[in-house]
Amino acid sequence: MSKEKILAAYEQMAEAYNALVMHKPHNAYYDRPNTLRLLPNVKGKTILDAACGPGVYAEILMDLGALVTGFDLSPKMVDLAIQRNPGRGTFFVHDLSKPLERIGDHSCDIVLCALALHYIEDWSMTIKEFHRVLKSGGVLVISIQHPFYEFNFFKSKKYFEIEPVKCTWRGFGSPVEVHSYRRPLSACLSPLTGNGFYIDELVEPKPSKEFEPLDPKHFRELNEFPAFMCIRAVKRKGPT
Numbered sequence: 001m002s003k004e005k006i007l008a009a010y011e012q013m014a015e016a017y018n019a020l021v022m023h024k025p026h027n028a029y030y031d032r033p034n035t036l037r038l039l040p041n042v043k044g045k046t047i048l049d050a051a052c053g054p055g056v057y058a059e060i061l062m063d064l065g066a067l068v069t070g071f072d073l074s075p076k077m078v079d080l081a082i083q084r085n086p087g088r089g090t091f092f093v094h095d096l097s098k099p100l101e102r103i104g105d106h107s108c109d110i111v112l113c114a115l116a117l118h119y120i121e122d123w124s125m126t127i128k129e130f131h132r133v134l135k136s137g138g139v140l141v142i143s144i145q146h147p148f149y150e151f152n153f154f155k156s157k158k159y160f161e162i163e164p165v166k167c168t169w170r171g172f173g174s175p176v177e178v179h180s181y182r183r184p185l186s187a188c189l190s191p192l193t194g195n196g197f198y199i200d201e202l203v204e205p206k207p208s209k210e211f212e213p214l215d216p217k218h219f220r221e222l223n224e225f226p227a228f229m230c231i232r233a234v235k236r237k238g239p240t
Ligand SMILES: C[S@@+](CC[C@H](N)C(=O)[O-])C[C@H]1O[C@@H](n2cnc3c(N)ncnc32)[C@H](O)[C@@H]1O
Pocket: 006, 010, 021, 050, 051, 052, 053, 054, 055, 056, 057, 071, 072, 073, 074, 077, 094, 095, 096, 097, 113, 114, 115, 116, 119, 120
């Protein structure tokens, strides 16, 4: 699967995503509250927002007193993140699957990667880079599509494989085909535990109450079966 297709999809969606993401139920009342809850106190903390999109997480975290650097594959998303956060934060174009040369060793207290790792086939380099840039005891918080949800949604017959999948999104402007990788639960956890992290908390989230009036059907479904999974992993102390 080509990175170009993912990039093209987000370049096409960027404006609509930016306009809607503050109140879109799956983002505002499902992913964000559950993912933010996994972060420690961020005041004065240095945070890397990996695949920052239009900078909504960065905005929330900087309002809480954090120092945020964000990057994204999509230049339009990076421009929107800069516009959303005038005069604060640092944002640049970068591919999650490439070495993070601009970020120093042990320079971050927290790395956040919300709803983006499923665009990467092989997580090992990315997680190793998150580990390198984090201080000892630093926290990595990720949110991803729940592996069991994806197995059902994509009607997979090969649970144990990492396989390319695609679906059409209709919620951010005109329909757009979004390509990603579905993987088993073990392939979500072993890149973390195998690269110097321990899993501190794993959340199968439920939507918050604001979700219900906006989208009662998905509110009911998400209370019966999770679509996302949020993880807090901690960089083990000791020699790296
Ligand atoms: C669903 S959006 C999430 C954005 C943001 N984290 C949020 O939750 O609001 C996924 C983001 O991942 C970005 N992305 C996809 N593949 C990427 C890659 N290889 N490197 C960096 N960013 C990527 C997209 O451009 C998009 O902005």
